[in-house]
Amino acid sequence: MKARSDICILGIESSCDETAAAVVKGGREVLSNVVLSQIDVHRLYGGVVPEIASRNHVEAVDKVVKQALADAGLTLDSIDAVAVTYGAGLVGALLVGVSYAKGLAQARQLPLLAVNHIEGHVCANYLTYPDLIPPYVCLLTSGGHTAIVNVMDYERYDVVCSTVDDAVGEAFDKVARVLGLPYPGGPQIDRLAQQGSPVYEFHSVVTSNGNFSYSGLKTAVINLLHNAEQRGEKLNPADVAASFTRAAIDGLLDRLAAEVKRSGAFTVAVAGGVAANSYLRRRLSETEREGLRVCLPKLSLCGDNAAMIASRGYYMYLDGKFADLTLNACPTLKLRGEKPHN
């Protein structure tokens, strides 16, 4: 029998507009990480077009998996299990990865691991910090999710709070669109904000009961721009981007600090696409101190990738959490324990 540290998981990710495959050894060591982005195609339409995404995944998935194996210098004979994202995401896009993984598992008699995409994002931290072990508090910040979770161990976490409407990444994308920036808006706002000053004040994104709300912030930015336009004033877009960024991120960091204090945690981690935001990374790094470790995933692991899916799959493998061939895509998959707000 193989030692735990030698177990190799093939990860497959196709939940949105990236077709990705990766091989991870022992849950922590990235042997390969192939990400084929479709952003250039979707940018023409100002956002992801689900039908086009599915079709491109179909065309790419086999090539991407073969590339991941080649980059790792392995064949399927050395793979111990196949981990695939089965939700949340676009149903047609998810189905491509899920069907491919099921086919592979069946043909090669490999165990199948059904990974929750957001739980995968958390594991980007294990790939960046091989010595990181639970417990820690994790801030989840993606295009579809915004939450703070207490990670107790690899299989147990508590959702402390989450967004009642839009996710933070979604807010970045929507505000970018209002500012006339191309899709995806997060990185564009990030760049623009660095040239501006946060001269405009917006309300906090933290609600009175400690959750997050981003729809009001988005509307406030739209109103600011419209009112200026009606007065014939031209606002500096970089100042608007910097002000929006401060409001969008400061609320997350304040709430995170409150949870760290309440729980007495010694470690915080961030996960999801917005973890790439330079303002968030700088502000959070500044809070590192004796007794509080701050973990920020490598930039290459913040966005969607399959290495994080393989890492999550590894822990499910150790726990015997296998899926069977009835596995289906689950576009609205939640975090375990996440409460609906309405």
Ligand code: KG4
């Ligand atoms: O985790 P992710 O790649 O996909 C989902 O699972 O949703 O997150 C994508 C989101 C998008 O909304 C994108 O605009 C945002 O992450 N994002 C950023 C940055 N890079 C990506 N937001 C702010 N600053 C960034 N540098």
Ligand code: ZN
């Ligand atoms: Zn994601």
